[in-house]
Amino acid sequence: MAPLKHLVSWIFAGLLLIHPFSVLAAITTPLPDLYEASLTELQAGLTSGQFNSVDLIKAYFARIEEVNLQGPALRAVIETNPSALDEAAALDYERLLYGPRSSLHGIPVLVKDNTATVAFEGMNTTAGSYTLLKSIVPEDAGVVKRLRQAGAIILGKANLSEWAHFRGNLASGWSGRGGQCTNAYYPNADPCGSSSGSAVASSIGLTAVALGTETDGSITCPANQNNVVGIKPTVGLTSRAGVIPISEHQDTVGPLARSMSDAAIVLSIIAGPDPNDNFTLAQPTPVPDYTMALSNSSLVGKRIGVPRSVFLNDSLTGNDPYVNVVFEQALEILKELGATIVDPADLPSAYEIYYSNNETVVLNTDFKIQLDGWFNSLVANPSGVASLADVITFDNANPTLEEPAGYTDQSELIASEATTGFNSSYYQSLAFDKELGATRGIDAALQTYSLDALVLPAPGYTTVPAAIAGYPIVTGTFSIADLHLCIHTWICCMTVPLGFYLDNVTIGSAGPNTVYPAPGVPIGLSFLGTAWSEYELIGFGYAYEQRTQTRLQRRAYAAAIPTVQLADVIGSGSP
Numbered sequence: 111m112a113p114l115k116h117l118v119s120w121i122f123a124g125l126l127l128i129h130p131f132s133v134l135a136a137i138t139t140p141l142p143d144l145y146e147a148s149l150t151e152l153q154a155g156l157t158s159g160q161f162n163s164v165d166l167i168k169a170y171f172a173r174i175e176e177v178n179l180q181g182p183a184l185r186a187v188i189e190t191n192p193s194a195l196d197e198a199a200a201l202d203y204e205r206l207l208y209g210p211r212s213s214l215h216g217i218p219v220l221v222k223d224n225t226a227t228v229a230f231e232g233m234n235t236t237a238g239s240y241t242l243l244k245s246i247v248p249e250d251a252g253v254v255k256r257l258r259q260a261g262a263i264i265l266g267k268a269n270l271s272e273w274a275h276f277r278g279n280l281a282s283g284w285s286g287r288g289g290q291c292t293n294a295y296y297p298n299a300d301p302c303g304s305s306s307g308s309a310v311a312s313s314i315g316l317t318a319v320a321l322g323t324e325t326d327g328s329i330t331c332p333a334n335q336n337n338v339v340g341i342k343p344t345v346g347l348t349s350r351a352g353v354i355p356i357s358e359h360q361d362t363v364g365p366l367a368r369s370m371s372d373a374a375i376v377l378s379i380i381a382g383p384d385p386n387d388n389f390t391l392a393q394p395t396p397v398p399d400y401t402m403a404l405s406n407s408s409l410v411g412k413r414i415g416v417p418r419s420v421f422l423n424d425s426l427t428g429n430d431p432y433v434n435v436v437f438e439q440a441l442e443i444l445k446e447l448g449a450t451i452v453d454p455a456d457l458p459s460a461y462e463i464y465y466s467n468n469e470t471v472v473l474n475t476d477f478k479i480q481l482d483g484w485f486n487s488l489v490a491n492p493s494g495v496a497s498l499a500d501v502i503t504f505d506n507a508n509p510t511l512e513e514p515a516g517y518t519d520q521s522e523l524i525a526s527e528a529t530t531g532f533n534s535s536y537y538q539s540l541a542f543d544k545e546l547g548a549t550r551g552i553d554a555a556l557q558t559y560s561l562d563a564l565v566l567p568a569p570g571y572t573t574v575p576a577a578i579a580g581y582p583i584v585t586g587t588f589s590i591a592d593l594h595l596c597i598h599t600w601i602c603c604m605t606v607p608l609g610f611y612l613d614n615v616t617i618g619s620a621g622p623n624t625v626y627p628a629p630g631v632p633i634g635l636s637f638l639g640t641a642w643s644e645y646e647l648i649g650f651g652y653a654y655e656q657r658t659q660t661r662l663q664r665r666a667y668a669a670a671i672p673t674v675q676l677a678d679v680i681g682s683g684s685p
């Protein structure tokens with residue numbers, strides 16, 4: 111290693127001589143504050159030699175250490191990557207020799223614990239469940255392969271609602287392995303789920319950016335509740351190969367980041383066809399460079415619809431009325447940005463969606479088949495668990511690990527296990543989902559009113575899941591931005607910061623150890639569009655974000671803000 115290091119220093123010294131302007135930049139530009147640092151700032155610092163990727167990994171590890179189990183105990187991260195420092199050193203060396211591979215070269219990315227990373231790197235892939243501890247996946251997930259090809263470093267695995275919130279009526283953000291993840295904006299506030307850790311870690315700079323996955327609200331709701339941007343791509347834009355599944359008809363992978371710009375950079379890299387996920391072969395090619403959509407004038411002349419019926423009815427959404435107050439202010443801003451607001455622009459299927467149970471039929475049937483397939487695909491699984499039925503048995507046999515007080519329910523696993531495969535009711539529900547969501551839903555509204563997109567507050571339907579299940583615990587919010595039911599496959603959706611609950615909001619319960627709403631907890635704004643409309647939605651979100659700068663209006667509570675910065679780790683010795 112020593113000769114290599116000398117070589118690196120020599121080359122580095124050479125670069126400094128060749129590029130006096132970068133030296134100047136390195137001396138005069140302040141180090142980015144990792145609480146807010148953008149990918150552009152981080153990449154500029156890496157390029158100028160102000161810091162390297164080893165420094166970045168060390169700094170993020172130290173920040174995780176500060177708040178993950180200690181202090182506020184946010185439990186956003188399940189594992190960190192034991193190979194990350196070596197990978198960073200190799201990528202730093204490569205940068206010196208050949209320059210960056212992409213705008214993610216040497217950038218740490220946290221991925222949700224349902225997203226496969228090869229076991230020899232040192233991390234587990236478990237969806238938060240002890241049933242998969244030390245299991246060996248055959249290969250990296252499709253999106254992880256793309257990240258690595260782009261030169262990104264997998265920083266670690268994010269905590270999540272176990273099985274991506276398909277276990278039962280449990281508080282969002284809890285998993286057996288990771289414990290209860292909480293929000294950084296109010297002590298013990300609900301982080302929403304299921305990509306809880308991904309959103310919380312992005313919100314306070316425990317990572318540069320993160321990936322989440324969504325089946326119904328699992329990206330957009332945590333984005334909404336943690337003051338970050340979330341993009342839920344059209345199903346088939348990003349590969350689900352190597353992602354512990356719920357349903358191939360609804361699962362999708364997307365970024366959670368502190369800005370539209372960062373989210374656009376990440377989406378441009380993870381999107382694209384993957385032979386291991388045939389749904390991705392249906393996407394239009396080539397994948398656009400989504401950063402080209404980042405224009406402040408993108409809302410000029412656009413028609414944005416407001417589907418009021420059901421989705422803005424507080425008595426049906428369960429929202430605190432303040433959500434609608436900030437939403438109405440957002441509509442005024444969209445007008446100022448040049449958009450025509452078409453209000454109302456209702457979905458013909460709105461009430462049917464609200465009362466439909468078709469999604470449950472599809473997800474319950476798919477989950478059993480696909481999860482059994484996941485166990486089947488593993489190279490090894492030391493727990494011996496090989497099917498959904500085994501998961502239920504394992505959980506009951508290991509209550510201290512998987513059924514601690516307040517987190518015992520596994521009704522969704524049980525309901526899914528009771529399904530008997532594809533039959534005519536299943537296919538009927540699948541067809542109804544498309545009809546309610548797309549044909550008589552989003553697409554009908556877009557066509558009837560000649561719209562470019564729909565806009566809604568992201569929170570909503572807080573009470574419905576608990577009401578349907580008849581359980582005392584409110585399980586956290588499902589994002590209304592997903593229209594709750596049915597339409598996930600055929601739409602894309604994007605959430606940007608909208609506001610924060612007032613300091614005098616009545617604090618509610620969201621589970622045995624979490625509260626919602628609560629003072630200062632963020633609220634998101636969602637733009638929804640038809641399949642493959644990510645590019646347009648990113649433009650709309652960017653114009654709104656740049657105009658309002660809502661994210662910067664309120665910070666996490668003091669104890670949840672890590673203090674370690676790059677200055678504390680630069681030059682602190684070898685990895």
Ligand SMILES: *[C@@H]1O[C@H](CO)[C@@H](O)[C@H](O)[C@H]1NC(C)=O
Binds near residue numbers: 233244
């Ligand atoms: C998985 O987690 C266990 C327990 O934390 C740890 O011992 C192991 O190194 C991790 N990684 C793999 C690949 O099993």
Ligand SMILES: *[C@@H]1O[C@H](CO)[C@@H](O)[C@H](O)[C@H]1NC(C)=O
Binds near residue numbers: 388389392
């Ligand atoms: C993907 O392949 C499976 C079988 O391998 C098939 O049943 C399914 O219809 C295909 N889906 C798409 C969208 O092509």
Ligand SMILES: *[C@@H]1O[C@H](CO)[C@@H](O)[C@H](O)[C@H]1NC(C)=O
Binds near residue numbers: 656
């Ligand atoms: C958008 O406007 C903000 C200031 O409001 C500015 O900082 C930013 O550079 C602009 N973006 C583009 C792409 O011009």
Ligand SMILES: *[C@@H]1O[C@H](CO)[C@@H](O)[C@H](O)[C@H]1NC(C)=O
Binds near residue numbers: 423425426
């Ligand atoms: C909200 O929904 C309830 C229940 O369906 C209904 O009675 C009420 O009229 C709705 N309110 C509005 C403003 O549409």
Ligand SMILES: *[C@@H]1O[C@H](CO)[C@@H](O)[C@H](O)[C@H]1NC(C)=O
Binds near residue numbers: 462465
């Ligand atoms: C599915 O949706 C259709 C159309 O709204 C409805 O008639 C049917 O009852 C729904 N099925 C279930 C299982 O909810």
Ligand SMILES: *[C@@H]1O[C@H](CO)[C@@H](O)[C@H](O)[C@H]1NC(C)=O
Binds near residue numbers: 528531533535536
């Ligand atoms: C299809 O299977 C489900 C259980 O998976 C069952 O509830 C339903 O009645 C079946 N439908 C038909 C038409 O047999």
Ligand SMILES: *[C@@H]1O[C@H](CO)[C@@H](O)[C@H](O)[C@H]1NC(C)=O
Binds near residue numbers: 612614
């Ligand atoms: C909460 O505070 C806001 C503004 O600070 C105020 O307008 C509102 O009346 C207060 N609500 C209650 C219930 O005190």
Ligand SMILES: CC(=O)N[C@H]1CO[C@H](CO)[C@@H](O)[C@@H]1O
Binds near residue numbers: 178179187188189288
């Ligand atoms: C990175 C990290 O702090 N991981 C922890 C997540 O929570 C589990 C359960 O408490 C710990 O065992 C991990 O060390």
